[in-house]
Each structure stands twice: as C-alpha cells, then as structure tokens.
Amino acid sequence: MWTKDRSLRQDRLIRMETSLKILIFMIPNLKKSIMAIKNTTIILCAVLIMILQASIAKAFSQEDLQKLRMTNQCIYCDLYKVDLRGANLSGANLHLSFLTEANLSGANLSIADLREVNLSNANLRGADLSRADLSKACLLEADMSGANLNNANLTEAFLTDAKLVRTNLRGANLREAFFSNAYMNGADLRGANLQRAYFGGADLRGANLSGANLIEADFVWAIWPDGRECMEGSIGVCK
Secondary structure, eight states: OHHHHHHHHHHHHHHHHHHHHHHHHHSTTGGGOHHHHHHHHHHHHHHHHHHHHHHSOSSOOHHHHHHHHHHSBOTTOBOTTOBOTTOBOTTOBOTTOBOTTOBOTTOBOTTOBOTTOBOTTOBOTTOBOTTOBOTTOBOTTOBOTTOBOTTOBOTTOBOTTOBOTTOBOTTOBOTTOBOTTOBOTTOBOTTOBOTTOBOTTOBOTTOBOTTOBOTTOBOTTOBOTTSOBOOTTOBSSOO
C-alpha cells in the first residue's frame, strides 16, 4: 500500500511540474523577464508545498532514508521531517527531494546536489553547504543561521523569510535568488554574486558586501548593513 500511495503521489507531482513547464513555455517572453523567472520559482515552491501538505504521510519514508544512508543519493525522495542532525552527506545527490521541516543542523552537505529541493522550514543551523548546488531550491522560512555556504550555488533559489544570521555566503552565486524579508544580519557576502537578486524587506544589518556583484540587485525597502532603509530606486545600491 505504501509503495502504491507513494507512486501515485510522485505521479501527481510529475504531472503538476509538467503542467507548470508547459504554462511557462506558452507565456510570451516569460524567460526574458527577470521577475517572471522569480515568480515562476515562487509559484513552483508554493505548489510543491501545497501538494506535500495534502498528500504525504505524517512521517518520512524509511525506505528513502535507508537508500540515502546506503548510497548517498536519493532523487525525488520523501524525507519530510527527517532527523539528520550532524549527518555526513557530503556529495549526496538529493535532487528534487522533499526535506520540508527536516533537521539538518550541523550536517555536512558540502558539494551536495540539492537542486530544486524543498527545504522549507528546514533547520540548517551550522550546516556545511560549501560548494553545494541549491539552484532553484525552496528555502522558505528555512533557518540557515551560522551555516557555511561558501561558494555555494543558489541561483534562482527562493529564500523568503529565511534566517541567514551570520551565515557564510562568501563567493556564493545568488544570481536571481529571492530573499524577500530574509534575516541576513551579519551575513558574510564578500565576493558573492548578487546580480538581479531580490532583497525587498530583507534585513542586511551588519552584513559584509565587500567585493560583491550588486548589478541590478533589488534592495528596495531592504535594511542596508549600516541600518539605513533603502528607498525606491535602490537597484544595485541603497538610496
């Protein structure tokens, strides 16, 4: 029964993702619009969360967890609320997996493939995500405080309301990522690529932006490292 239910759940997810991709393809010039790309990531993140809440079991799949522990890879897996505190998952392949509300505090996820992974409300405090690929990942309300994301790839990632307090994002690729209302106090963004990223309402007090690429980054209504609130027109700089 579990295998059948899980298969049906994955089929629904695949159909939903396919429908979204068709919709994206049909809208004229969508791929040329920066905000449209961001909105697509937001929509996909929200849809996956709704599907997850409506269809997954109350606990993660033991089968998927065992597979991850034995092979260090688990693509499209259900790891909802899994407890992997301090786990060594360096180089793990978790592409497209569900890790909503997972506890990964102190875990080693360096060089891990976390593309399009759902990590909403996950605990990643103090985790090592250096050089990990989190492109298009959903990190809604995730706690990444004190985590190491040195040279990580967060292209088009969704981090609304995420906590990145004193997080190491040095040299990270944050191109077109969405940091709406994120808490980034004391974050190390030295040398990071923030091109076309959105920081509306984000708190950057005490953050280090030395050498960061701020081209076309949107800081409207963000709080700048020196405590100033950025006004309208704050593109690439705080005005």
